[in-house]
Amino acid sequence: MPDARLSPEALERLAEIRTAAEAAVDKPAALGPDIDITRFRTVAEHDRIASLESLQRQVKETALLSGFDADEKERSASYFQMDRTPIYERVQKAFDDAIEIMSTEEALKLYGEEMVANWWWRAVDPGKDKYTALVALHQTEGYFIRVKAGRKVEKPIQACLFVSESDVSQNVHNIIIVEDGAEANVITGCNIHTDVKEGLHAGISEFYVGKGAKLTFTMVHNWAEDFSVRPRTGIVVEEDGVYINNYVLLKPVKSIQAFPIAKLVGDRSTAVFNSIVYGLKDSVIDLGSETQLIGEGSRSEAVARTVSMDRSTVYSRGRLIGRTNTCKAHLDCRGIVQSAESTQWAIPDLASEGAPGAELSHEAAISPIAAEEIHYLMTRGLPKDEAVSMITRGFVNIEIPGLPEVLRRQIDKAIEETSKEAM
Amino acid sequence: MTSESPAPLLAIEDLHVSVGDREILRGIDLTIAEGETHVLLGPNGGGKSTLLNTIVGLPGYRVTSGRIMFKGVDLVGLEIDERARLGIGIAFQRPPAVRGVRLRQMLDVAAGGSLEPELAEALDTQLNLGHMLERDVNMGFSGGEAKRSEMAQLLAQMPDLALFDEPESGVDLDNIAVVGSAINALLKSEERISERRRAGLIITHTGHILEFVNADVGHVLYSGRLACKGNPLDLIEEISSHGYDKCVECALCQTLA
Ligand SMILES: Nc1ncnc2c1ncn2[C@@H]1O[C@H](COP(=O)(O)OP(=O)(O)O)[C@@H](O)[C@H]1O
Numbered sequence: 289m290p291d292a293r294l295s296p297e298a299l300e301r302l303a304e305i306r307t308a309a310e311a312a313v314d315k316p317a318a319l320g321p322d323i324d325i326t327r328f329r330t331v332a333e334h335d336r337i338a339s340l341e342s343l344q345r346q347v348k349e350t351a352l353l354s355g356f357d358a359d360e361k362e363r364s365a366s367y368f369q370m371d372r373t374p375i376y377e378r379v380q381k382a383f384d385d386a387i388e389i390m391s392t393e394e395a396l397k398l399y400g401e402e403m404v405a406n407w408w409w410r411a412v413d414p415g416k417d418k419y420t421a422l423v424a425l426h427q428t429e430g431y432f433i434r435v436k437a438g439r440k441v442e443k444p445i446q447a448c449l450f451v452s453e454s455d456v457s458q459n460v461h462n463i464i465i466v467e468d469g470a471e472a473n474v475i476t477g478c479n480i481h482t483d484v485k486e487g488l489h490a491g492i493s494e495f496y497v498g499k500g501a502k503l504t505f506t507m508v509h510n511w512a513e514d515f516s517v518r519p520r521t522g523i524v525v526e527e528d529g530v531y532i533n534n535y536v537l538l539k540p541v542k543s544i545q546a547f548p549i550a551k552l553v554g555d556r557s558t559a560v561f562n563s564i565v566y567g568l569k570d571s572v573i574d575l576g577s578e579t580q581l582i583g584e585g586s587r588s589e590a591v592a593r594t595v596s597m598d599r600s601t602v603y604s605r606g607r608l609i610g611r612t613n614t615c616k617a618h619l620d621c622r623g624i625v626q627s628a629e630s631t632q633w634a635i636p637d638l639a640s641e642g643a644p645g646a647e648l649s650h651e652a653a654i655s656p657i658a659a660e661e662i663h664y665l666m667t668r669g670l671p672k673d674e675a676v677s678m679i680t681r682g683f684v685n686i687e688i689p690g691l692p693e694v695l696r697r698q699i700d701k702a703i704e705e706t707s708k709e710a711m
Numbered sequence: 712m713t714s715e716s717p718a719p720l721l722a723i724e725d726l727h728v729s730v731g732d733r734e735i736l737r738g739i740d741l742t743i744a745e746g747e748t749h750v751l752l753g754p755n756g757g758g759k760s761t762l763l764n765t766i767v768g769l770p771g772y773r774v775t776s777g778r779i780m781f782k783g784v785d786l787v788g789l790e791i792d793e794r795a796r797l798g799i800g801i802a803f804q805r806p807p808a809v810r811g812v813r814l815r816q817m818l819d820v821a822a823g824g825s826l827e828p829e830l831a832e833a834l835d836t837q838l839n840l841g842h843m844l845e846r847d848v849n850m851g852f853s854g855g856e857a858k859r860s861e862m863a864q865l866l867a868q869m870p871d872l873a874l875f876d877e878p879e880s881g882v883d884l885d886n887i888a889v890v891g892s893a894i895n896a897l898l899k900s901e902e903r904i905s906e907r908r909r910a911g912l913i914i915t916h917t918g919h920i921l922e923f924v925n926a927d928v929g930h931v932l933y934s935g936r937l938a939c940k941g942n943p944l945d946l947i948e949e950i951s952s953h954g955y956d957k958c959v960e961c962a963l964c965q966t967l968a
C-alpha cells in the first residue's frame with residue numbers, strides 16, 4: 289500500500305503504524321468478550337455497480353432498515369461497500385463541489401501525504417488492541433468523506449457497510465473530515481445479509497470536526513445473533529465545533545463492544561452522545577463513550593437508554609474527563625430490564641484531572657416502569673400493553689437530532705414488538 | 712332529588728374494601744343518577760380516595776364484598792381501561808409523573824385515539840395549558856398545573872361519570888376558579904338537572920370548590936361508612952362549625968347509619 293511518492297516522514301509514520309499494530313495482534317481488548325479472530329477469512333471482492341437500484345432487493349431492504357435509501361433523492365451523497373469492495377459511491381450533483389466521498393484506500397492514494405500527516409491513525413491508536421491491529425494490517429477499505437470548508441450540507445450523506453457471507457471479517461477504516469465552518473449529517477448503517485450467521489466487523493472510525501464545524505453522525509446497527517462487532521472510534525473537535533453521535537441498536541448480536549473517544553481540544557467545542565439500545569436474545573452488549581474536555585468552555589452530554597430482554601447482558605458506560613476549569617458535562621443513563629434472565633450494568637465514570645473548576649455530573653438508573661404510571665394511562669382508557677409500550681417508547685424517545693423518519697419508525701416498531709413480548 | 716329519579720348510573724351496594732389486611736370501607740351504599748353531582752366530605756384518612764380508586768379499579772383496593780354497578784354492569788373484575796372506556800373518568804389528587812409521555816399524548820389517549828386539533832386548541836385556551844402540552848405529563852408540574860392537566864384530560868375524555876379527588880387541594884384561588892369552571896363545563900352543572908347527562912362525584916375537604924360548582928347531594932364518609940347525607944352546603948356549614956364528630960352524631964345521620 290505505501291506509495292512511492294510519499295515523503296520519507298510519511299513512510300516512516302506508516303512503518304510505525306505497522307510496528308504498533310504487529311505488537312498488538314494478540315492483545316485482547318480492555319472490555320468485552322475476547323474473540324478468536326483467526327477463525328475468520330477476509331471478506332471477498334465484488335463487481336462495481338452503476339446504480340444503487342441494481343442492488344438485490346433483499347440487500348436494499350436490509351440497508352433501508354438502517355436508514356440507507358437506495359433512492360437517493362433525500363441524500364446528498366452515498367457510499368456502499370459490499371464485503372471488501374466499494375461498489376458504489378456518488379455525490380449528488382447539487383453537492384458536487386461540497387462533498388468528497390471515496391474509499392479510504394483511494395483517498396490514501398490521492399492525498400497520501402496529507403492523510404498520513406493529519407488523519408490516518410491520528411485519532412485511534414493502531415496498537416490499542418487486536419482489532420485495531422487487524423484493521424491496520426488487513427484493512428478492507430472503508431469510507432472517506434470530506435465536507436469542504438463553510439459548506440453546510442443538510443441532506444444526509446449515507447454510507448452502508450454490508451457483509452454478504454458467513455465466517456468472514458470486514459475490517460474497515462473510515463475517515464470523516466468536516467472542514468472549518470462546514471456542517472454534515474452522516475448516516476451509516478452496518479448490515480449483513482439475512483443468510484449470514486457468524487462473522488466479525490472491525491471498524492476504525494476517525495472523525496475530524498473543524499473550527500465552527502458540525503458533524504451529526506448516526507449509526508444504526510443490524511447484526512445477527514452470531515455476529516461480533518468491534519468498532520474503534522476517535523473524534524477530534526476543534527474550536528466551536530460540534531459533534532453529535534446517535535447510536536441505535538435494535539437487533540440481536542453475538543457481542544458488540546465499543547467505546548468511542550471524543551477529544552474536545554478546541555475552546556467551546558461540544559460533544560453529544562445519544563444512544564438507544566435494545567438487548568435481545570443472548571446479546572452481549574458493551575457500549576459507552578468517553579469525552580475528554582480539554583478546550584476552554586467545552587461541553588458534553590451523553591444520554592443512553594437501554595431496554596434489555598431475554599438473556600441479554602448490557603453494559604452502559606459513560607466516562608467524562610475534565611481537563612479544564614471551565615468545562616461542563618453530564619451523563620444520563622437509564623435502563624429498564626424486562627427479563628429475569630437479563631443483566632444490565634450502568635457504569636458512569638467521572639474524572640477531573642487537574643481541573644478543580646470542572647463541573648461533571650451523572651444520573652444513572654436501572655428500574656422498571658412504575659406500575660402507578662401504567663395504571664395512570666389505563667385510567668384514560670388505554671389497555672395495559674399499549675400503556676406499557678407508550679411509556680417504553682417515551683423512555684427511549686430521546687431527542688435525536690437529524691434522525692431520519694424511517695429510523696424513527698424502525699425504533700417505534702421495535703418498541704412495539706418488544707413491549708408486546710414483555711407482557 | 713326529585714321523586715321521579717332518573718335511572719341510576721352508578722349504584723354501589725354494601726361495598727367493603729380492604730387495603731392489605733385492613734378494612735377501609737365497611738359497607739358503602741351510594742347511588743348516583745345521570746346528571747347528578749355528588750360531593751364526598753369526610754375527615755382525612757376516612758376512605759374517600761379509597762372509594763374513588765376502587766371505582767376506577769386501581770390494584771391494591773380489594774373488594775371483599777358488595778357490588779359496584781355502572782350502567783348495569785358490575786365493575787368488579789373489569790380492568791381499569793375497560794372501566795374508563797365504559798365511561799368512568801378521574802382527576803387524581805396527586806397524579807404520577809410519566810417521563811417521556813407528553814400531556815398532548817395523554818389528551819389523545821383520553822379522547823380515544825386523537826383529540827381534534829380544534830378541541831385541543833379550546834382546552835389550551837380554557838385551561839391555559841400553554842407549553843404544558845409538550846411537557847412530560849406531571850413532570851415538574853406545579854400544583855395548579857397538575858390540576859389543570861387533570862381537568863384537560865377529563866374534558867378530552869368526556870366520561871359519563873367523572874370523579875374528582877380534592878380538585879382544589881394545594882392550588883391558589885385563581886386556579887380553583889379555572890378548575891371549577893372546567894368541572895362546570897364537563898357536568899353542565901349550571902344547567903337544569905333535566906338538561907344534564909354526565910354525573911360527578913367530587914371529594915372536597917374544604918368545600919371551596921362549591922363556590923364554583925353546584926352540587927346536588929353531599930355525603931360524609933366517616934369511619935368507612937357514609938354516615939350522613941344532605942344538602943352539600945348545609946353539611947359543610949355544619950362541619951365547619953361543629954366538626955365531623957358532631958356532624959355524624961346529628962339526628963339525621965343517626966337515622967341513616
Ligand atoms: N394504597 C394504599 N396503601 C396503603 N394504605 C392505603 C392506601 N390507600 C388508602 N390507604 C389507607 O386507607 C385509609 C383511608 O385513606 P384514604 O382513602 O386516602 O382517605 P381520605 O382520602 O379520606 O383521606 C388510610 O388509613 C390510608 O392510609
Ligand SMILES: [Mg+2]
Nearest residue numbers: 759760761804
Ligand atoms: Mg384522599
